[in-house]
Every structure is written in C-alpha cells, then in structure tokens.
Amino acid sequence: MKRQYYIFNNGMLQRKDNTLLFADAAGNKRPLPVENVEAIYAMGELNFNSKLFVFLAQQKIPVHIFNYYGYYSGSYYPKEYLNSGHLLVWQVRHYTSKAKRLTIAKKIVDAAAHNILANLKYYANRGRELQEPIDTIEHLRSAVEEQKDVPALMGIEGNIRQRYYEMFPEIIKQDIEFTERTRRPPNNMINAMISFANSMVYTAALTEIFHTQLNPLISFLHEPGDRRYSLSLDLAEIFKPLFADRLIFTMLNKNQITKNDFVTELKCCYLRDKGRKTFVRGFDERLSKTIKHKKLKRNISYRRIVRLECYKLVKHILGEEEYEGFKTWW
The missing domain is CATH 3.100.10.20 (CRISPR-associated endonuclease Cas1, N-terminal domain)
Incomplete structure (x- = not known):
C-alpha cells in the first residue's frame, strides 16, 4: 500500500x-x-x-516543499495523467456560470460549518462553555443559502471561522495567548500550529486531486489565481475542522505539543523540528485511520474520504449526481 x-x-x-x-x-x-x-x-x-x-x-x-520555518512553499505537480477534455470544459463552465459556481460554493461552506459545529458540540458535551458560539454559528450557517454571490458567501464563511477561532482558548487546556487569527506571519503558538496544520490539509487535498480528472486550478469558493491550486483550498475548507483542528486540540490537551516546541522571533512564531515531527506523525496516523463509510458500507481511510470528495465533484460537474459536501457523522 x-x-x-x-x-x-x-x-x-x-x-x-x-x-x-x-x-x-x-x-x-x-x-x-x-x-x-x-x-x-x-x-x-x-x-x-x-x-x-x-x-x-x-x-x-508529487512533492510538497516546506521552508526552514515549516511554512508551505509550493509543490512539484507532475503532468496530469488522467486528463479529460470533456470534464475540463464542464469544470470551467461551472466556474464561469454564476449560478453553478454559487451552488457548489454554498455546499462547501455548509459542509465546513457542519464540521466546525461538530467540533464545538463535542467539547460542549465535555463541559466547555460553548453554547453561545454554537448558536451564533448555526444562525450564520442558516444564512448560507440566502447569499446571492460568492463574495457575500465568503463573508459568512469568514464570520463563522472568526467565531470558531475565538473559542480555541475555551477548548484548549493549556495556558495560551490567542485572541485572533494571524497568518503572515503567525504571531503565536496557536496561529503557528493552525498555519502548519492547514498547509498539511491543503497538500493532502492536492495529492488526492492529482489522482482524479479534476483540474486543481479551477475552483468555486476561492477565486482562481496565479501561483496556487485553488481547488485544494476549496476542499481544505471542508476537512480542516476534522483533520487539522481536531488534531490540534488533542495534541495540546494531551501536552504532546507544548510551548517548548515553538520559537518566536521578531513577532513570528513557528514550530521547532521536534514539534513538526510530532504533529506530522499524528497527522499521518489520523489520515490512515479507517471508518465504515455510510454509503459504501465498507471501511475506508480518512485520506480516501478526500479522494471520494473529488469524485463527488466530478459527478456533479458532469450532471450525474448533485454534490453534497462531506459532513462528519462521528
């Protein structure tokens, strides 16, 4: 294997x-x-x-390259070997059609919100004070279907993420300083860990896209642009709560990663090698885990779920089956 x-x-x-x-x-x-x-x-x-x-x-x-600080730099993406001109034409049409693009984008945001809520409800059931943010995010999620364009939808998605991130100190048992999400560069240990974890989900999604007929440059929620595989960003939105955030919570709450695993220099924080190795080991183990798929009625790995998400997009684009973003049931 x-x-x-x-x-x-x-x-x-x-x-x-x-x-x-x-x-x-x-x-x-x-x-x-x-x-x-x-x-x-x-x-x-x-x-x-x-x-x-x-x-x-x-x-x-494919080869995914990270720099000295552990930040994702780029990927060597071999020439596609499962080319389909027919699918490419229809993928472009779904991007250029405002209605078709918005339909897929809404499904992605709704699935991401569902998975975020699953995380919050899990910890609320274990004594964390999270009912107010759960209610707020459920209200924001109910507004997804009402949005008339992708920028407005991205605004809803951003508000959901902001309220979610505000609850990290409530979920994480360690004494941490985390008031807002910062990216370029991350300014504290939680932001550094989120950035590293998200890049791992992004590259995992890109690897799975490579083994399908989808074009990684043509996306629906995120705007396609230069120097990035934007379809990977779309898929990562769905899986970050499951593969990145859950692992962050587990590792910090079990003290598998602590403040000693980070370096702060000139308002920039990053994981030491030891911390990166610990997280990568946990990430790989998590994506190798298997679960019985509700529809397929057989065990598949978490990593395989991402590939199946690609296949679902293919079927939707070709008009074979309406797309529904992946929503955790565990």
Missing part, C-alpha cells in the same frame, strides 16, 4: 536505478521503494536534479 514520505533531514534525494535514494548530510543513505510512495513532503533542505523530477513524473509522485 502506498504512503506519504516525510523527509526532515537535510540532504540529497535522487534516483538510483529504478527507485529513490535519500542521502543525508552525514552520508547516511536510505532507499525509498518507489512503488510504495504516494507523495513526498520535503521538510528539510533537500537537493534535487532534473533526472529525479523526470523519474517522479513517470511514477506520478
């Missing part, structure tokens, strides 16, 4: 005959059986060459 490989050490990743070989700065070598590699996460400073990228393209392996 294929899996993700996370490389934290500095060194050289290269092709060796018909497989991959990583050599660290001390000269230690480790083979990566190419038949087992789904995607590579370059968390350290790695050297590559064109021979490697040709091989990765042949093997259909």
Whole structure:
C-alpha cells in the first residue's frame, strides 16, 4: 500500500536505478521503494536534479516543499495523467456560470460549518462553555443559502471561522495567548500550529486531486489565481475542522505539543523540528485511520474520504449526481 514520505533531514534525494535514494548530510543513505510512495513532503533542505523530477513524473509522485520555518512553499505537480477534455470544459463552465459556481460554493461552506459545529458540540458535551458560539454559528450557517454571490458567501464563511477561532482558548487546556487569527506571519503558538496544520490539509487535498480528472486550478469558493491550486483550498475548507483542528486540540490537551516546541522571533512564531515531527506523525496516523463509510458500507481511510470528495465533484460537474459536501457523522 502506498504512503506519504516525510523527509526532515537535510540532504540529497535522487534516483538510483529504478527507485529513490535519500542521502543525508552525514552520508547516511536510505532507499525509498518507489512503488510504495504516494507523495513526498520535503521538510528539510533537500537537493534535487532534473533526472529525479523526470523519474517522479513517470511514477506520478508529487512533492510538497516546506521552508526552514515549516511554512508551505509550493509543490512539484507532475503532468496530469488522467486528463479529460470533456470534464475540463464542464469544470470551467461551472466556474464561469454564476449560478453553478454559487451552488457548489454554498455546499462547501455548509459542509465546513457542519464540521466546525461538530467540533464545538463535542467539547460542549465535555463541559466547555460553548453554547453561545454554537448558536451564533448555526444562525450564520442558516444564512448560507440566502447569499446571492460568492463574495457575500465568503463573508459568512469568514464570520463563522472568526467565531470558531475565538473559542480555541475555551477548548484548549493549556495556558495560551490567542485572541485572533494571524497568518503572515503567525504571531503565536496557536496561529503557528493552525498555519502548519492547514498547509498539511491543503497538500493532502492536492495529492488526492492529482489522482482524479479534476483540474486543481479551477475552483468555486476561492477565486482562481496565479501561483496556487485553488481547488485544494476549496476542499481544505471542508476537512480542516476534522483533520487539522481536531488534531490540534488533542495534541495540546494531551501536552504532546507544548510551548517548548515553538520559537518566536521578531513577532513570528513557528514550530521547532521536534514539534513538526510530532504533529506530522499524528497527522499521518489520523489520515490512515479507517471508518465504515455510510454509503459504501465498507471501511475506508480518512485520506480516501478526500479522494471520494473529488469524485463527488466530478459527478456533479458532469450532471450525474448533485454534490453534497462531506459532513462528519462521528
């Protein structure tokens, strides 16, 4: 079974005959059986060459690159191997049609709101004072269907997220300083952790899109633009509460990650290597977990759920089945 490989050490990743070989700065070598590699996460400073990228393209392996501070820098996205001109035409039509685009965007925001509420209700049932934000977010969610355009819908989504983030100190047991969401750069440990976790969800979504006929540049909630795969942002909205936020809550509440795992420099906060490794290990374990799918009646991994979300979008775009965003039932 294929899996993700996370490389934290500095060194050289290269092709060796018909497989991959990583050599660290001390000269230690480790083979990566190419038949087992789904995607590579370059968390350290790695050297590559064109021979490697040709091989990765042949093997259909994307590479996600993170900088020294652990922030996502970009992805090597091999040439699509499941091209469909027919689907591409219809995907573009669903973006250019205001009504069609808004329909999908509403489903994404509604599913994201549902999953956010599931998190809040989970902790409310465990003694946290969360009923007021739950009521507020449910009210905002009820207004999703009334929105007439995507910018207004994004406003609703932003308000939901803001009220949700305001409740993080109530959910997290550690003594933390967190009053608002800041991104560029994150200014405290919670913002740093959210940014890192969200980038992991984004890249997981991008990897799954690659294995479908969808074009990652054409999105519906987020505006397509230069230098980003905006469809990954759309899918990430649905899954961030489940894959990122739940893991943040668990790790902080169990003291698996603490203030000692962060560095603050010039109003910029980021995870140390140890903290990143701990989170990545937990993230990979979580997405490898399986659950019995309500519709398929069989066990599938959390990661596979993201792929299925792509297939649901394909069916909607082709007019085969109306799209409904993924809503957690556990």
